Amino acid sequence: MTHSTPTVLLTLALLLAGPAPALLSRARWPSRVPRAALVLWQSLALSALLSALGAGASAGAMVVAYDHPSVVLVVLHASALLLTLVVLARLLWSAHVLGMTLRTRRRRQRHLVDLVARTDGRAPGVHVLDAGRPLAYCIPGLPSRLVVSSPALDDLADDEMTAVLEHERAHGRARHDLVLEGFGALHNAFPRFVRSRTALDSTSGLVEMLADDAARRRAGDVPLARALVRLADAPAPAGAMAAGAVTPAARIRRLTEYELTRRELTDAPVVTSLAYLTAAALVIVPTVAVAAPWLAAVAAAL
């Protein structure tokens, strides 16, 4: 049985890395239950990664199952092991580089904000920048910082500003930056010709929806939508648009859809439970069904 372990794990890894993200990114239900969808994405990524590493490791280690392995077999298995180690190393390196880059840039941001931002009674606890364009953002970290430009502060009504600030605070509270950093590291770890932005774009969108939900609970749908309209008005500098991400128009339409289908949303608990169950199964089942017998077999062979 254990000879099939690497094949099963590799197949699983390929399915989880290719078709599964493509399907999930096109599904419509995640926008209704973004939290559950985000958990599913995370478990999908974790499971794909564990399967891939498990496939390599089991293929590499299986050489102990033979009584007298030939040189070719030994070389083959050793290469599988080496490849696995390379993948793992690339992943760790990518996480390290991205972490350093982000931390450096955020430190610089915090420093600059300390030097030039002021406080304003209209938005307590917020760093206000006297800049030319309406803008609001959060510098992730502990504690995270909210930055708003003075045109944004002037343009937005009180409830719209409440929506903006609640949106940004939700990002800070839930450490969405860490979620995105994880997917970013995973994305950067793979060579350009095999990777896709699907997971990173989808999770970025879900994170925005989660923050939007926090904002609409505090301030209401229309103030949130108006804030989106006002702050999205600034024309993009050339080449600065992120492709494929959730657009402001889509975020507003989501609010409308949510309102119109509120009564039909009774299936939300079902969808949510299914998503969480799938997420748990993705991580647990391969581990138990495939890896455990293999571990036992290797242990017995030793």
Place this chain on the structure above:
Amino acid sequence: MVGRTRLGELERVIMDQLWTLDSPATVRQVHEALSDSRDVAYTTVMTVLDRLARKGSVEQIRDGRAYRYRPAVSRDELTAELMHQALDTVDGSDRMAALLRFVGSASADDADAIRAALAELENGRPEQSPGRAESDRTDGTAGSPP
């Protein structure tokens, strides 16, 4: 010890001070200017100026046996750098944003789509804003179909 937040605040106050001065200032001058408004130790001022110099925000000029300090950049330049970073026009590591913006900038096409989406939301449900009176909008006709 001085806490990090307080150091950050002192950095700002000291930069403000340097920006208002015409010529490079000594630690003593900065300290004297500050001591009118706040209780801060001479050595703290020195530390903060040193930090600012290491971060490239002030320039250290040797003047005999002492140092003089002047801003390396103007306030406007710093603000411009902030905006530049925040608007994502610099992004080395595969477009992974360091900051979480409330909303990205829209292209001209998007701007129309956004306004249409807002109109749809407002028409669908004219009464909004839990516990809040709409101040800037009076065209809320009840339940008119889109």
